[in-house]
């Protein structure tokens with residue numbers, strides 16, 4: 001069963017096409033990663049799916065409701081944590097929770113129960129009189145998540161919820177995301193942290209408004225990374241990267257700090273031969289060669305920087 005079905009969705013701002021004829025589905029209860037570089041069209045897509053921004057053409061259903069014809073029903077089905085946190089810094093924790101609870105139509109005993117829950121998941125029990133603006137980033141983000149789901153929506157949109165928070169808080173935040181998903185909530189999440197994308201059940205990659213790849217992390221890796229990936233360390237990786245591009249057994253090269261990732265094909269002559277070629281042909285010493293398992297970063301760099309691909 002699909003929670004979201006997107007069909008030929010397009011958004012233009014003047015002549016500029018921000019979202020270009022995209023179509024895909026999101027299954028009920030899954031954590032769906034919507035990934036792409038800055039300006040790719042992620043937030044614009046989310047705003048259309050939340051019923052905040054009207055598409056130029058195309059349509060989508062969210063929880064079975066059309067985003068163009070049943071906007072109010074869509075809004076009742078969803079929670080949305082926008083890229084800039086939606087909380088009011090000058091309200092206390094308790095006031096923010098009451099405010100969002102009220103916006104979503106909660107009151108009385110129900111609001112009280114959900115308020116307790118929100119305080120609990122944000123580690124803010126007994127601290128509802130603190131000013132929201134004074135909270136540490138990780139806590140504030142959990143509070144923002146709590147208020148976004150205070151009305152128990154079927155579908156939750158999280159637009160870069162973890163940007164700018166420390167790794168431990170990010171890990172804790174993902175535990176919360178997993179709990180919501182196990183309870184049946186559908187989550188569409190954007191992130192620039194590709195290690196977080198590994199936690200998603202399904203991934204869609206958007207670039208310049210167009211969908212360029214989709215699938216599980218495993219599917220993407222096996223589809224786009226053929227052959228082996230070797231990580232090599234050398235004394236001059238940048239020049240070696242340029243020199244190696246011409247070699248017939250190398251399909252693609254990416255640089256990761258001081259290391260290079262070589263995508264080699266069946267012509268690869270072996271580690272010793274590689275060292276020899278580097279040394280005799282290019283006067284470069286290779287310090288180490290290790291075969292690595294591909295990461296999503298390898299996949300995305302490969303897809304987005306097609307210029308190195310032969």
Ligand SMILES: Nc1ncnc2c1ncn2[C@@H]1O[C@H](COP(=O)(O)OP(=O)(O)OP(=O)(O)O)[C@@H](O)[C@H]1O
Pocket residue numbers: 013016018036037038039040041042043044045083
């Ligand atoms: N209201 C607007 N008017 C004009 N152009 C816009 C508007 N909103 C977005 N854009 C443009 O549409 C493109 C996609 O923007 P969007 O915010 O959806 O990207 P994004 O993938 O969310 O990027 P980021 O990772 O930086 O948040 C960008 O080039 C942006 O400048």
Ligand SMILES: [Mg+2]
Pocket residue numbers: 042043044083159
């Ligand atoms: Mg964005």
